[in-house]
Each structure stands twice: as structure tokens, then as C-alpha cells.
Amino acid sequence: xxxxxxxxxxxxxxxxxxxxxxxxxxxxxxxxxxxxxxxxxxxxxxxxxxxxxxxxxxxxxxxxxxxxxxxxxxxxxxx
Amino acid sequence: xxxxxxxxxxxxxxxxxxxxxxxxxxxxxxxxxxxxxxxxxxxxxxxxxxxxxxxxxxxxxxxxxxxxxxxxxxxxxxxxxxxxxxxxxxxxxxxxxxxxxxxxxxxxxxxxxxxxxxxxxxxxxxxxxxxxxxxxxxxxxxxxxxxxxxxxxxxxxxxxxxxxxxxxxxxxxxxxxxxxxxxxxxxxxxxxxxxxxxxxxxxxxxxxxxxxxxxxxxxxxxxxxxxxxxxxxxxxxxxxxxxxxxxxxxxxxxxxxxxxxxxxxxxxxxxxxxxxxxxxxxxxxxxxxxxxxxxxxxxxxxxxxxxxxxxxxxxxxxxxxxxxxxxxxxxxxxxxxxxxxxxxxxxxxxxxxxxxxxxxxxxxxxxxxxxxxxxxxxxxxxxxxxxxxxxxxxxxxxxxxxxxxxxxxxxxxxxxxxxxxxxxxxxxxxxxxxxxxxxxxxxxxxxxxxxxxxxxxxxxxxxxxxxxxxxxxxxxxxxxxxxxxxxxxxxxxxxxxxxxxxxxxxxxxxxxxxxxxxxxxxxxxxxxxxxxxxxxxxxxxxxxxxxxxxxxxxxxxxxxxxxxxxxxxxxxxxxxx
Numbered sequence: 001x002x003x004x005x006x007x008x009x010x011x012x013x014x015x016x017x018x019x020x021x022x023x024x025x026x027x028x029x030x031x032x033x034x035x036x037x038x039x040x041x042x043x044x045x046x047x048x049x050x051x052x053x054x055x056x057x058x059x060x061x062x063x064x065x066x067x068x069x070x071x072x073x074x075x076x077x078x079x
Numbered sequence: 080x081x082x083x084x085x086x087x088x089x090x091x092x093x094x095x096x097x098x099x100x101x102x103x104x105x106x107x108x109x110x111x112x113x114x115x116x117x118x119x120x121x122x123x124x125x126x127x128x129x130x131x132x133x134x135x136x137x138x139x140x141x142x143x144x145x146x147x148x149x150x151x152x153x154x155x156x157x158x159x160x161x162x163x164x165x166x167x168x169x170x171x172x173x174x175x176x177x178x179x180x181x182x183x184x185x186x187x188x189x190x191x192x193x194x195x196x197x198x199x200x201x202x203x204x205x206x207x208x209x210x211x212x213x214x215x216x217x218x219x220x221x222x223x224x225x226x227x228x229x230x231x232x233x234x235x236x237x238x239x240x241x242x243x244x245x246x247x248x249x250x251x252x253x254x255x256x257x258x259x260x261x262x263x264x265x266x267x268x269x270x271x272x273x274x275x276x277x278x279x280x281x282x283x284x285x286x287x288x289x290x291x292x293x294x295x296x297x298x299x300x301x302x303x304x305x306x307x308x309x310x311x312x313x314x315x316x317x318x319x320x321x322x323x324x325x326x327x328x329x330x331x332x333x334x335x336x337x338x339x340x341x342x343x344x345x346x347x348x349x350x351x352x353x354x355x356x357x358x359x360x361x362x363x364x365x366x367x368x369x370x371x372x373x374x375x376x377x378x379x380x381x382x383x384x385x386x387x388x389x390x391x392x393x394x395x396x397x398x399x400x401x402x403x404x405x406x407x408x409x410x411x412x413x414x415x416x417x418x419x420x421x422x423x424x425x426x427x428x429x430x431x432x433x434x435x436x437x438x439x440x441x442x443x444x445x446x447x448x449x450x451x452x453x454x455x456x457x458x459x460x461x462x463x464x465x466x467x468x469x470x471x472x473x474x475x476x477x478x479x480x481x482x483x484x485x486x487x488x489x490x491x492x493x494x495x496x497x498x499x500x501x502x503x504x505x506x507x508x509x510x511x512x513x514x515x516x517x518x519x520x521x522x523x524x525x526x527x528x529x530x531x532x533x534x535x536x537x538x539x540x541x542x543x544x545x546x547x548x549x550x551x552x553x554x555x556x557x558x559x560x561x562x563x564x565x566x567x568x569x570x571x572x573x574x575x576x577x578x579x580x581x582x583x584x585x586x587x588x589x590x591x592x593x594x595x596x597x598x599x600x601x602x603x604x605x606x607x608x609x610x611x612x613x614x615x616x617x618x619x620x621x622x623x624x625x626x627x628x629x630x631x632x633x634x635x636x637x638x639x640x641x642x643x644x645x646x647x648x649x650x651x652x653x654x655x656x
Contacts, residue, residue, distance in 0.1 A: 008328050009321055009355055020350040049312075050533055055334040055638055057537065071332040077313035077532050077571045078323030078354075078382070078400050079525050 001028050001066030003037065008073040014042050034070055035060030049075040081181045081289075084204055086197060088274045089128070089187035093197075093204035098181050104593070107137035108164040109562030109607045110182055111153025115162055116610040118184070121617035125157035125266070126243055126273040132185040134175070134234070134279075137564010141176025141289045142297070144586050145305045146566040148173030148375045150251065156265040157273075158245040158434070158476060159493040159518035161615040165267050166561060168374040168383070169251030169260035170232035171279070176564075177286030189275025194241075196223075196278040201285045209277040212241070215427045215464060216250045216258035219278060224256055227280050233258070234279040237429025238464050240268035244474035245494075246434040247272060250426065253374045253383070259396045260374050260383075263431040264520060265495060266476075292592035300585035304569075307579035308379055311572040313534065318382035318568060319371035321354030323400040326499075326527075327407075328353050333531050333540065334638045335504035338408045340444045341490050341497075344504050344636050348413025352403045356415055357384060366391015380568055386419045395423035398432070401521070404499035405436020410443055411450030417457065424460045434476030435463070437496035441477055445484035488630045493518035493620065502627055503636040503643045505530045505540045510550035510645065514625045514653040516611035522567055524554035528574060535574030543645050551653050555604035562607060563587070605656060612654060622651045 005024040012018045028037065034051045038060065050073040051058055064070065082095045083102075105113050111133040123129035132154045139147035150172030156163035175183070178201040189195060194212035198205045210226060211219035215237040223233050232252050239247040247268030250258035262268075291297045308314045317325050327349055330336040334344035350356060361368040361384065368387030373379070384397030398406075398418055402425070406418045425432045439456055442448045448455045462470025472483050477496035481489030490497040495518030502509025507526025515523035526549050530540035538545045560567060563583060573579045584595050627650075631643040 006328075006332065009317065009325060012355070020353075020355060050329070052332050055332060056541075057333070057531075057533070057539075071329075073329055073332075074317070075312035075532075075534075076317045076321070076325045076329055077528070077534055077568070078318065078326045079522055079527070079567060 002026065003028055003064055004069045005037070005041070006071045008071070009076065010074055011043055011047065011072050014044070028064065032064045033060065034058065034062050034064060037064060037070060038072060043072060047074050048072050081179050083181055084183045085186060086183060086204065086206065087186045088189045088195065088276060091206045093206060095204070105562060106140065106181065107135055107149065107151040107562045107564045108153070108166065108558060109603065110135045111151045111164050112162060112607055112610050114182060114184060115153045115155065116614050119155055121155070121614050122619070123155060125155045125160070126269060128188045130155045130270060132267070132270050132274060133182055135182040136172045136176035138562060139586055139590065140172055140564040142291070142301070142586070142590060143288065143377070144301045145308055145377055145379045146569055147564050148176065148377050149564045149566055150175065151561060152249055152262040152267045154267060154270045155618065156518070157243070157269050158266040159495050161493060161518065161618050161620045162516060162611045163265035163267060164517065164561065165262035165264045167251045167260045167262040168378070168566065169253050170375055171234050171251045171281045172564065173376050174232050174281045174283040174286065177283055177288065179286070179289070185271070185274050185276060188273055193275050194277045195275055196280060197276065198280050200282045212277050213238070216429050217427050220252055220256060220258045223278060223280060227282070229256060230282070230284065232281045232283070234281065236268045236271050236277060237427060238466065239428045239430045239474045240272035241277070242466050242471060242474065243269040243272045244430065244463070244471060245269055245479065246431045246474055246476035248429050248431050250429055254376065259426050261426065264433065265517065268429050289590070291590055293589040297586055297589035300582045300589060303578055304582035304586065305379060307572045307576045307582065308569060311575060313571040314380045314568060318380045321358050322382050322384045322397045324354035324357050324397060324403050326354070326400040327403060328355065329531060330500060333504060335501045335531065335540065336404065336408050337499060337501045339411055339450055340409060340440050340488055341501060344501050345638060346408035349408065351413040352407040352415050352418060357386065357397050360415070361386060364389065364391050367393045378566065380566065382568065395419040398422040401498045402432035402436060405433055406439060406456065409440045410436070410456065412453050412456065414453050417453040420457060421460055428463045430463060430474055431476065433498045434496040435473060437477035437490065438473050438480040441480045441484060441486055441489065442473070444486055444488065447484070490628060491519060492627065493624055495519045500527055501636055502631055503641045504639055506543060506643070506645060507538060507540065507546040507549045509627055509631070509643055510546050510650060510653050511554065513627050513650045514550065515554060516608065516615055522557065524550045524557055525567070525570065526550050526553055528553070528570070534571050541639055541641055546645060547649060547653050551656070554608065554654065555601050557604070558607040559600050559604035562603060608654060625650050625653070
């Protein structure tokens with residue numbers, strides 16, 4: 001299945017060559033959670049505060065489905 | 080000795096007075112709202128002689144507490160017709176506090192066409208004819224610095240304030256004597272202009288940290304408070320490195336980034352106008368660019384950033400998230416340099432970036448400009464400074480622009496533009512927009528915390544459940560924070576680290592010799608809000624004004640295809656307890 005991934009701020013540093021304009025289009029086989037996918041990308045789970053799947057805030061344990069859009073964020077805030 | 084300064088613009092009398100006992104325990108917003116509530120007739124004409132402009136540092140201003148030098152500006156708003164408090168960073172707040180000036184109350188009006196500036200020291204205050212009338216903020220401050228020196232700080236209005244436009248702001252100089260920090264919202268600059276007051280020269284000489292009743296306890300609590308800020312990743316990493324613009328990408332992902340006049344929740348060019356891009360370009364270009372810049376002494380979060388041009392020269396400050404949003408996604412512009420230029424124009428002319436940016440979008444909605452027309456936007460912005468009819472419309476903000484062009488989809492509440500979080504996709508924020516005493520104001524009860532950022536708990540942003548309580552509690556807490564003079568961004572630490580709030584209470588007790596407990600914090604917030612609600616009711620703004628424009632209930636917002644669905648009768652319960 002294919003998944004579209006975006007990374008925010010410091011998490012981009014863990015994926016060399018990450019281009020924000022393109023994001024990452026990944027092919028994934030077998031049952032995969034958002035946490036599995038993060039580990040495959042070498043993202044330290046301790047630095048991920050928020051996972052959004054299709055624009056909804058979910059958990060690292062949430063299974064990923066074909067065509068999903070997954071965004072990873074460290075702690076961010078402003079106002 | 081703590082005092083209040085009364086300045087009468089008609090008689091030119093400047094009187095230092097003792098602080099009346101009824102204002103004990105109040106500073107910042109709590110004090111400006113108390114004074115406006117007591118001394119300003121709610122039915123008065125906002126730009127007339129009966130309105131007053133009140134400027135007040137917070138309760139912990141002028142101390143070693145981190146991030147406590149904000150300054151509040153209060154009056155009856157010419158934009159909303161209700162009570163207004165707009166607060167700002169910059170240097171004057173801390174200076175006023177150290178000079179022992181608890182509040183400045185500007186009364187009455189000078190004859191039309193006469194402009195004055197207030198020369199202020201610790202012990203003296205004098206109105207003199209202004210040497211900078213007709214100038215915008217950058218030129219005005221540069222000239223005042225030549226005349227009065229670099230050790231002062233300056234409070235000024237630009238030409239928009241002179242024209243008394245309802246989106247006019249008041250500028251407060253930063254540590255580098257640039258007019259980059261603003262009491263932005265609600266037309267406070269128009270009120271200063273209506274009085275004939277162009278500038279305040281704040282000379283802090285002889286001022287000192289204020290006496291502490293229990294110095295040891297204060298120092299210990301201040302250390303604990305700083306520790307909480309430095310421990311919290313939003314305060315210590317996100318904000319300094321990416322500014323408030325760090326929000327662009329997460330609001331985009333959450334589908335709550337209003338795009339093309341609130342017709343979609345995601346913007347294709349989002350990353351080009353994001354905090355990540357500000358950070359990258361500032362580092363690449365170097366020169367006068369600064370990542371992690373503090374706008375006021377004592378700031379340890381340092382979110383304000385300086386953006387360099389291609390040659391490394393100062394181009395403008397890092398625009399705030401709301402500025403990037405208003406001129407960016409909502410207006411279809413993805414050119415970050417141009418947005419830095421609009422932000423500079425806003426700082427220079429002295430207008431609120433949110434209301435004017437939202438008005439630019441309505442010029443596009445009306446077909447006067449095309450979405451994404453960056454050059455056309457720049458030229459239209461210049462009209463504000465020229466004082467042309469179209470510039471005055473723009474400088475009066477979104478509600479006026481919407482009326483002039485006959486638009487239906489005008490995102491405003493009580494005449495003030497709704498900022499950068501679509502209420503349909505961030506429903507708790509919609510409660511705050513609808514119900515705050517200030518007109519649509521994201522800072523008044525920042526429900527984005529639990530709705531999007533997972534700070535202070537989590538509440539589904541698309542659901543109705545819990546949103547009223549969330550907004551109410553945040554509005555109460557914010558009124559207290561604004562009274563203490565703290566930068567609102569301390570709230571990230573306060574919401575997640577229990578000792579941060581205890582440390583604030585401990586500092587207040589040690590500073591003033593009080594015996595406050597944690598329970599007194601919400602009591603203070605409620606009492607500030609009650610004063611403001613009473614003023615609004617007597618100004619003719621009743622609970623039926625606590626609503627959102629109906630297009631939010633009628634139209635679905637992609638990508639989640641959600642409408643606003645919290646009924647108005649429920650919204651009307653938000654500010655009841």
C-alpha cells in the first residue's frame with residue numbers, strides 16, 4: 001500500500017534529503033502502525049508529540065491504511 | 080512609590096496620583112479594564128472626549144520574573160463598540176513598571192489638527208508639540224531617537240492612527256528601538272490619534288526593580304518559573320526556533336488553516352510561508368537575521384525573529400502566524416518575502432495585521448484584487464499611508480471592507496476579524512471567537528491548545544463535546560495572565576507543568592505581601608471578565624452578539640467537510656458561572 005508522509009520542524013532532520021514541498025511517498029507492505037512507519041523513517045518516537053492521520057490526531061499505535069496521509073509533529077505551539 | 084499618571088489632552092495637565100485602594104491587586108488588563116469600567120461611560124463615542132486610553136504594565140512587570148514585561152492598552156474600542164484590551168511586548172512595559180508608573184490614563188482630546196508628544200520620566204510628565212506628526216512609525220521613532228536618545232523606549236502611532244482608522248495599532252519599540260511590537264487589535268491606535276497624542280517618550284532613567292516584600296521567596300519562585308519555561312519544549316524549542324509561524328504546517332495538516340476567505344482548510348503553498356521556511360532562510364542568509372530573538376528584556380522564549388533580505392540586511396521582523404495566514408493562505412499568496420514586507424508596512428503605518436490582512440482577502444473576495452496578487456496587495460497597502468478613500472477602507476479592517484463591497488462571507492465577530500483558525504475545524508476556538516468580550520480574538524481563550532496542540536489535555540477539534548467548558552476556563556485563565564503582565568505563551572508551560580502556576584502565585588505573594596492561593600487565580604480572571612461584560616452590556620452589546628457569522632453554519636469546510644454546529648444558545652452559556 002502507499003502512504004503519504006509529512007514531517008514538521010526538527011523531525012525533518014532525521015530524514016536526509018526530505019523536501020517539504022514533496023513530502024514522502026512510501027510503499028508499505030503488511031499491517032503497519034503509525035509508530036512502525038515512524039521507526040522505519042528513523043524518527044525517535046520520544047520526539048513525536050502529535051500524529052495526524054488524514055488530518056485527525058490519532059495514536060502511534062493506530063494502523064495505517066492504503067492511501068493514508070500521515071503527519072508527524074514534535075511539540076509545537078504559538079498563538 | 081507606585082503611582083498613576085493622568086494626562087489631560089485638553090488642558091495639558093499631567094498629574095501623578097496615588098493608586099486608589101480599589102485597584103489593589105490589579106495590573107495589566109485587570110487594571111485597564113477596571114479603570115475603563117469605572118471612568119468611561121459605556122455609551123460614549125469611542126473617538127470623542129469621553130473615552131480614555133489607559134496604558135498599564137502588569138503585576139509582575141519590572142521584576143526578575145521571566146516574560147513579565149507585557150503592557151496592556153485599554154479603552155472603548157472604535158472597532159467593536161465594546162471594551163478593549165490589547166497587549167504588547169517591547170520595552171516600554173518593563174520601563175513603565177520600573178519607573179513606578181502603574182498606569183497612564185489619557186483623557187479628553189486636543190483640538191483637531193494639533194499633535195503632542197508626552198515626555199515621561201520617573202518623576203515628570205510633560206506634553207509638548209509633536210516633532211514627528213505626519214510620519215509613520217519607523218521614521219517617527221528614528222527621529223525621536225535622534226532627539227531624545229537611545230536609552231528611552233517609545234510608544235507611537237503611525238499615519239493610520241492619525242487618520243483614526245478602526246484597525247490602527249499602537250507601536251512599542253523593541254530592544255533595538257524598532258517599532259515592531261504592537262497593541263494591535265480593536266483600533267487602540269485610533270483612540271490615541273483621536274486624543275492628538277502622537278508619541279510617548281519613556282525615559283527609564285532612575286527606574287529600578289520594584290521592591291519585593293519577600294525577596295528570597297520571590298527569587299526562588301522566579302527560578303522555578305524560568306525552569307518550567309525552559310523545560311517545556313514549546314517554550315524552549317519550538318517558539319525560539321520557528322516563531323509562532325510554527326503553526327502554519329500543523330493547522331494545514333489539521334485542515335483548520337483558513338484558505339481563500341475561509342473556503343478551505345488547507346493551502347497548497349503552506350510550507351513556503353511556514354516557520355520552517357523563516358528559520359531556514361534566516362539561517363542561510365545570516366547577516367542581520369536572527370533566529371531566537373526576544374522582543375523585550377526578560378524574555379526567555381524569544382519567538383520574535385528578525386528576517387534578513389538576500390543581502391543579509393534587516394527586512395522586517397518574523398511575521399506572526401496570524402500575519403502569515405492573513406496575507407498568505409487566506410489571500411492565496413505564497414511568497415514569504417512579500418508577507419514580510421506587508422508586515423513591515425503594517426508596523427510602519429500602524430495597523431493590525433489581522434484585521435487589515437483579513438480586509439485584503441475581502442478585496443480579493445470582491446474581485447477588486449485577484450487571489451495571489453502579491454504586487455497588487457503591496458500597492459493597495461500603500462494607500463493606507465496615503466490616506467486615500469480606498470486606503471481608509473482597508474485600514475478600517477475586515478468588517479468595514481465587507482460592508483463597503485457588499486460581501487456576505489465576512490469572518491468577524493462584534494466587528495473584529497476572525498483570525499487564523501477556522502472555527503469549523505477548531506471548534507473550541509469558535510466558542511472563544513463568538514463569546515470573548517473583545518470581539519473575535521484568538522488570544523482571549525486559546526482553545527487551539529487542547530484542540531490541536533495536545534497541550535493542557537486533548538479535545539477533538541471537530542466535535543462539540545467539551546468545547547464550551549474549554550473556552551470558558553481558558554478565557555478565565557487568560558484574563559488572569561493578562562493581568563499579571565505575562566506573555567501569553569507562558570501558558571504552554573502553565574497548562575502542562577503544575578508548578579508553573581504555583582510559582583506565579585508565589586511570586587505575586589512575595590512581591591506584594593499577599594496570601595493568594597491557587598483558587599484566587601480563577602477568581603481574579605472571573606472578576607476581570609465580569610467588569611468587561613458589564614461594560615459591554617451597558618454599551619449595548621448583549622449576549623445575542625455572542626455568535627459566529629452564519630456562513631460557518633451553512634457551508635462545509637474541506638478537507639473534513641465540517642460545519643459549525645454549536646448552537647447559539649449554547650454559546651451564550653460560555654461566559655456564565
